[in-house]
Amino acid sequence: MELILESRAVLAKELLHVWRARARLVATGTFALATLLLFSFAGGLNDAALRENSAGYLWIGILLASTLALGEGLRVETEHNAIEMLLLLPVSPAAIFYGKAIGNLLVLLLVGIVMLPFLTVLFDATPTEGVGPLLLCLFAGSAAISAPGTLHATLAARARSRDVLLPLLLFPLVIPCVVAAVQATHLVYAGDPMDQLGSWLGVLFAFCVVHWSVGGLLYSRVVED
Amino acid sequence: MKGRWELIVGAVGGLGLLAGSALGLWWAPQERFMLETGRILYVHVPTAWLSMILFTAAFVGSIGWLVKRRWGFDFLSEASVEAGVVLGCLLSVQGSIWAHWTWNTWWAWDPRLTSVAVMVLSFLGILALRSFVDDPEKRATWSATATIVAWVNVPFVYLCVKWMRSLHQGQSSVANIDPDMGKVLLLNTVAVTLVAIYFVVTRWRIANAVHQREFAE
Numbered sequence: 541m542e543l544i545l546e547s548r549a550v551l552a553k554e555l556l557h558v559w560r561a562r563a564r565l566v567a568t569g570t571f572a573l574a575t576l577l578l579f580s581f582a583g584g585l586n587d588a589a590l591r592e593n594s595a596g597y598l599w600i601g602i603l604l605a606s607t608l609a610l611g612e613g614l615r616v617e618t619e620h621n622a623i624e625m626l627l628l629l630p631v632s633p634a635a636i637f638y639g640k641a642i643g644n645l646l647v648l649l650l651v652g653i654v655m656l657p658f659l660t661v662l663f664d665a666t667p668t669e670g671v672g673p674l675l676l677c678l679f680a681g682s683a684a685i686s687a688p689g690t691l692h693a694t695l696a697a698r699a700r701s702r703d704v705l706l707p708l709l710l711f712p713l714v715i716p717c718v719v720a721a722v723q724a725t726h727l728v729y730a731g732d733p734m735d736q737l738g739s740w741l742g743v744l745f746a747f748c749v750v751h752w753s754v755g756g757l758l759y760s761r762v763v764e765d
Numbered sequence: 766m767k768g769r770w771e772l773i774v775g776a777v778g779g780l781g782l783l784a785g786s787a788l789g790l791w792w793a794p795q796e797r798f799m800l801e802t803g804r805i806l807y808v809h810v811p812t813a814w815l816s817m818i819l820f821t822a823a824f825v826g827s828i829g830w831l832v833k834r835r836w837g838f839d840f841l842s843e844a845s846v847e848a849g850v851v852l853g854c855l856l857s858v859q860g861s862i863w864a865h866w867t868w869n870t871w872w873a874w875d876p877r878l879t880s881v882a883v884m885v886l887s888f889l890g891i892l893a894l895r896s897f898v899d900d901p902e903k904r905a906t907w908s909a910t911a912t913i914v915a916w917v918n919v920p921f922v923y924l925c926v927k928w929m930r931s932l933h934q935g936q937s938s939v940a941n942i943d944p945d946m947g948k949v950l951l952l953n954t955v956a957v958t959l960v961a962i963y964f965v966v967t968r969w970r971i972a973n974a975v976h977q978r979e980f981a982e
Contacts, residue, residue, distance in 0.1 A: 688914060691910070691914065692911065692914075695894065695907045695910065695911065696894075698903070699894065699897040699898045699907070700897045700898070700899070701897050702897075704893075705890075705893060705894060705897055708889075708890040708893050708894075709890040709891070709893075709894060709911060711886075712883050712884075712886035712887040712889075712890055712915075713887055713890075713914060713915060715879075715883045716880070716883065719879075750917050751914070751917070754913065754914055754917065755914075758831075758910045758913060758914070761831055761906050761909070761910050762906070762907060762910050
């Protein structure tokens with residue numbers, strides 16, 4: 541119970557921080573949309589192929605945007621030594637992790653939701669299985685990226701060459717999650733006659749359970765050293 | 766040279782690997798379906814096993830460091846990650862060569878191949894992390910944390926052939942192949958294990974020497 545209350549307090553601080561730095565959020569969203577446009581240039585004029593691959597473009601856009609969102613969020617904290625101040629508060633490091641990770645999850649979810657209409661406009665992709673399952677895919681995929689992303693962004697923010705280090709650590713780790721998220725989202729867009737959506741979402745939630753548990757356990761080691 | 770027992774272990778392993786590979790090429794029976802290309806089994810399978818064992822050793826070393834704070838655990842983790850990455854890269858190259866002759870392509874986006882590539886990249890990232898952190902304690906703690914998170918992938922790699930439909934055939938072991946093939950596979954597995962021990966112990970000594978120098982400065 542205490543952990544939940546503490547996490548909620550950290551989350552409130554994170555959301556306030558995101559609100560005050562709205563320009564950064566807008567920049568992250570714009571970057572994600574720019575990647576969608578770039579994919580459409582790279583894919584050529586084949587409308588069917590663009591529509592077929594639209595789920596992949598969505599998730600690569602979110603993944604690339606996540607490095608900006610995660611990296612920038614932790615950079616501000618380390619530049620002003622705010623993380624040290626946060627550790628002085630009577631809050632457990634696990635609560636700091638969960639508060640930050642949920643904050644990052646909400647940012648990624650927002651970026652994903654903003655991208656959805658553009659996916660329909662640019663690639664003519666409409667969710668055959670409905671908006672509900674699509675939002676569930678976005679939630680599960682964003683959660684699977686945000687937990688390891690928060691942990692590794694904290695590591696990278698305090699090391700040299702942090703801009704290089706974060707994608708280097710994060711991308712290989714979340715590839716299985718991105719594969720599962722792409723497959724699940726593709727099924728929502730293209731239809732799911734074989735009823736496979738549940739198993740891909742199951743894979744995503746399994747990764748979420750592992751990464752959110754391991755992150756909560758290890759965060760104290762990362763911030764206290 | 767005094768006390769460098771790992772040199773003997775490495776030499777025995779190297780000779781065993783030469784002997785095992787020669788036996789695999791000329792003495793062991795031909796694989797029924799893959800014919801001559803199936804002989805890659807004798808190096809490919811031990812490489813796969815050992816790379817995963819080394820990543821698991823790195824995981825154990827990382828937990829050891831976080832719990833006990835003894836430098837030996839950090840050296841074990843560093844050495845095992847490096848040796849594991851070398852074997853993981855070799856595994857991908859061997860698999861790619863085999864795939865060229867069997868599947869007529871150097872690379873297929875098959876769950877097994879992709880997950881091995883992901884596993885190797887995850888641990889390469891940890892080596893990069895080590896080189897970007899100057900403080901030895903922070904380097905040890907942060908890389909231990911990242912190693913534990915990356916290790917989550919290893920059981921997935923091991924089990925994905927069972928879980929997912931894959932071009933890659935089922936896991937080969939001494940138990941499910943011809944007894945003569947099994948003997949050669951066993952010999953090469955022992956040999957690659959000895960070579961891996963040599964790599965890890967040598968790298969452990971180097972890490973220890975670097976650590977002594979860092980603390981002397």
